[in-house]
Amino acid sequence: MDAKVNFITLAVADVGASRAFYVDGLGWEPAFEAPGEILFISLSPTLVLSLWCAVSFEEEVGAIRAGSGMPPFTLAHNVESPEAVDVVLAEVIEAGGAILKPAVQRDWGGYSGYFTDPDGFVWEVAYNPGPIGASLMEAEGLLGRRSHRGVNEVVDAIRSRRSVGQGLLMGGPGLDHGVINEAVESARWAPNHKRTEPWRFYLLDEGRKARLADLWAAQLVRTGSKPERAEAKRGAWSGVSGVLVVTCTSAEDADEKTRLEDYAATACAVQNLCLHLWSKGIATKWSTAAVDDHEDFWPLLGHPREPAGTRIVSLVFYGLARELPKPHRKLGLADVLTDFRGAPLTDSGQG
Numbered sequence: 001m002d003a004k005v006n007f008i009t010l011a012v013a014d015v016g017a018s019r020a021f022y023v024d025g026l027g028w029e030p031a032f033e034a035p036g037e038i039l040f041i042s043l044s045p046t047l048v049l050s051l052w053c054a055v056s057f058e059e060e061v062g063a064i065r066a067g068s069g070m071p072p073f074t075l076a077h078n079v080e081s082p083e084a085v086d087v088v089l090a091e092v093i094e095a096g097g098a099i100l101k102p103a104v105q106r107d108w109g110g111y112s113g114y115f116t117d118p119d120g121f122v123w124e125v126a127y128n129p130g131p132i133g134a135s136l137m138e139a140e141g142l143l144g145r146r147s148h149r150g151v152n153e154v155v156d157a158i159r160s161r162r163s164v165g166q167g168l169l170m171g172g173p174g175l176d177h178g179v180i181n182e183a184v185e186s187a188r189w190a191p192n193h194k195r196t197e198p199w200r201f202y203l204l205d206e207g208r209k210a211r212l213a214d215l216w217a218a219q220l221v222r223t224g225s226k227p228e229r230a231e232a233k234r235g236a237w238s239g240v241s242g243v244l245v246v247t248c249t250s251a252e253d254a255d256e257k258t259r260l261e262d263y264a265a266t267a268c269a270v271q272n273l274c275l276h277l278w279s280k281g282i283a284t285k286w287s288t289a290a291v292d293d294h295e296d297f298w299p300l301l302g303h304p305r306e307p308a309g310t311r312i313v314s315l316v317f318y319g320l321a322r323e324l325p326k327p328h329r330k331l332g333l334a335d336v337l338t339d340f341r342g343a344p345l346t347d348s349g350q351g
């Protein structure tokens with residue numbers, strides 16, 4: 001027997017009440033139902049929640065054990081962040097569920113709380129930052145479900161965005177290039193000091209995209225790459241769905257600090273752009289490949305030569321992700337955050 005579960009069947013007192021909570025309240029889709037008798041809700045491609053009228057359950061399975069106390073098991077609904085736990089529990093209250101235990105930080109490193117459904121079945125809503133929790137979330141991301149209804153979508157987009165290599169960025173019917181203009185609109189609302197708005201965006205057409213790939217392959221050969229590698233890069237670059245070149249221009253008399261701030265502002269704009277696209281299901285790759293070393297690069301963008309005070313901040317490759325790379329950070333929150341709250345300030349200024 002394989003280690004798997006395909007149905008979780010709960011014997012419920014009133015299928016109508018269960019329906020009011022799960023379907024009307026939480027918005028879960030019924031996959032099948034016989035009113036008053038049974039309701040199926042698909043939880044994943046291989047797992048169904050079955051809410052079955054207790055009378056029929058007892059006829060088939062036997063008398064239900066009665067007594068006080070909690071049922072001896074819980075169902076868990078895992079989410080991608082502590083904030084998402086709070087959002088889901090708020091939704092549960094709105095749907096008529098009862099909070100059994102408010103969410104708290106757990107000794108095992110996660111954050112979770114409990115609610116009960118109309119029959120007293122106990123659900124845990126959990127954020128599990130460990131490897132198993134992360135792999136569950138990753139699997140759900142791969143299944144295309146990135147954002148729970150009502151979850152803070154900005155946080156979701158920030159944390160689930162990954163750089164996807166050019167070779168994995170494909171086109172397809174799901175790709176709406178019209179979204180790019182909207183994403184540039186979001187990009188240009190990035191913070192910028194002294195209102196310099198230093199960013200410029202160049203959205204390439206098919207011909208220019210192929211030409212950019214040619215220039216990069218040529219540049220790679222010139223700088224000593226093997227022809228096979230250059231050819232592979234040419235194929236990967238020309239095969240992506242789209243490319244946007246983002247540049248930064250500072251005033252000619254701008255000092256070093258202003259130039260740095262202009263670059264920082266443009267980097268914020270690129271991130272806005274990437275997050276906007278990712279929130280619409282379009283993945284990106286930020287590249288700083290030195291294709292602008294090729295003398296034909298600027299003419300490709302309509303400039304006879306590099307415009308004064310201008311540099312490239314990003315070649316943004318975009319498309320639908322064939323697959324998502326694993327998230328990777330070497331440092332944890334505690335490595336990068338010094339939290340002084342609760343640490344008294346001494347005379348010397350040291351904690």
Ligand SMILES: Cc1cc2nc3c(=O)[nH]c(=O)nc-3n(C[C@H](O)[C@H](O)[C@H](O)COP(=O)(O)O)c2cc1C
Nearest residue numbers: 161162163164267285286287288289313325327328
């Ligand atoms: C300024 C900047 C330049 C980058 N340039 C490249 C690049 O030239 N080639 C590349 O493969 N990735 C490049 N990246 C993407 C990083 O490799 C990527 O962000 C990093 O591996 C972390 O992965 P994540 O974005 O999925 O979190 C760049 C990212 C930034 C912010």
